[in-house]
């Protein structure tokens with residue numbers, strides 16, 4: 379038996395494992411993080427097929443908060459090389475936000491967990507939003523121009539077929555709009 383396994387077995391048997399931490403102030407699966415630095419992005423600003431801004435620099439631990447203008451946008455995490463498709467089964471997905479005018483009553487927040495670039499797109503495929511310019515990046519590597527947002531948009535423009543969505547909203551917090559004037 380591996381020594382660390384033996385240790386866990388022994389401590390468990392002896393009742394030496396302490397209770398789980400009781401600090402409930404931050405539970406990333408349930409709680410939004412309104413008190414942290416928040417970067418606002420507007421999907422569909424001015425009726426255009428864009429995220430504004432679409433090139434975000436956000437420190438680790440900060441929040442990127444997506445607001446939605448008409449008509450019916452979303453945001454999904456992709457990879458650089460495969461635009462308009464989720465990066466993997468864990469990729470965040472906001473769900474769709476049908477909005478007639480003004481901005482959505484709800485927003486979608488994600489947490490920036492590390493310094494790696496985070497690519498994203500709108501999955502609305504009627505009018506091919508991803509192909510038409512609704513892509514963006516958080517923390518692009520500005521030293522590697524082959525992985526620029528411009529290069530990503532060129533790849534996206536060539537994608538054929540439907541854009542990918544996830545089975546449900548995941549990887550962030552869809553919450554009532556805490557900042558109705560954010561970014562406007």
Ligand SMILES: *[C@@H]1O[C@H](CO)[C@@H](O)[C@H](O)[C@H]1NC(C)=O
Nearest residue numbers: 450451474475476502503504
């Ligand atoms: C918004 O778009 C999604 C995806 O295309 C669609 O399933 C949904 O019905 C749309 N909602 C409205 C109200 O148009």
Ligand SMILES: [Cu+2]
Nearest residue numbers: 451500502507
């Ligand atoms: Cu869209």
